Amino acid sequence: MGWDVLLFDLDGTLTDSGPGIMHAAETALGSFGITGLSEQALRQFVGPPLVESFAVYLLQADVQTAIDRFRAYYRETGWLENEPYPGVRECLHALKAAGKRMYVATSKLESMARQVLTHFDLMQYFDGVCGGIADDPEAGKKVNVVRRALREAECTEFSRAILSGDREYDIYGGHAAGIQTVGVLYGYGSREELESAGADALAETPEALLALLL
Known part of the structure; x- marks a missing residue:
């Protein structure tokens, strides 16, 4: 074809880009007291829109805050873990x-x-x-x-x-x-x-x- x-x-x-994305997700979720997720769970953040991934763990009202915290880590450090x-x-x-x-x-x-x-x-x-x-x-x-x-x-x-x-x-x-x-x-x-x-x-x-x- x-x-x-x-x-x-x-x-x-x-x-x-998995390591940086997983660390960013771990940091954002940790700020809400959600810790100890397995690597397999964190791998699910690689690919889908963040709004969908965070909605699995957080109330809808907290999702945008989590995305902002994710992006703050990723802009500073995560994008280079790649x-x-x-x-x-x-x-x-x-x-x-x-x-x-x-x-x-x-x-x-x-x-x-x-x-x-x-x-x-x-x-x-x-x-x-x-x-x-x-x-x-x-x-x-x-x-x-x-x-x-x-x-x-x-x-x-x-x-x-x-x-x-x-x-x-x-x-x-x-x-x-x-x-x-x-x-x-x-x-x-x-x-x-x-x-x-x-x-x-x-x-x-x-x-x-x-x-x-x-």
């Missing part, structure tokens, strides 16, 4: 050389996504970055960032676009926006999660993802 417009999730797909997955840079380089148009579609704040991509010298590969907007929970929902990326790409033939991501939220969001999806198995979602969500294809490694998308 010849896809011309390639969309990528950021956390758990391009970079292993690194590109081995093979991702080479994958992006080859796809760019092949003439693919590439966009990041992430629930992370767009400003922070750009900061991370710039820090790791990955911005050069992307034609656009679409992410969350402070004080607008709807903007960061996966289906909405995917739709924004498709508009930026002026993509009207949705069969020519595909989203790669590591969580069920990526698969559901891509499908809701009308495009196909690839579930990457080197991130934070399990094979079972991605298959149950209906991923159109799976990639074990960035090298396998490259072979699929070329």
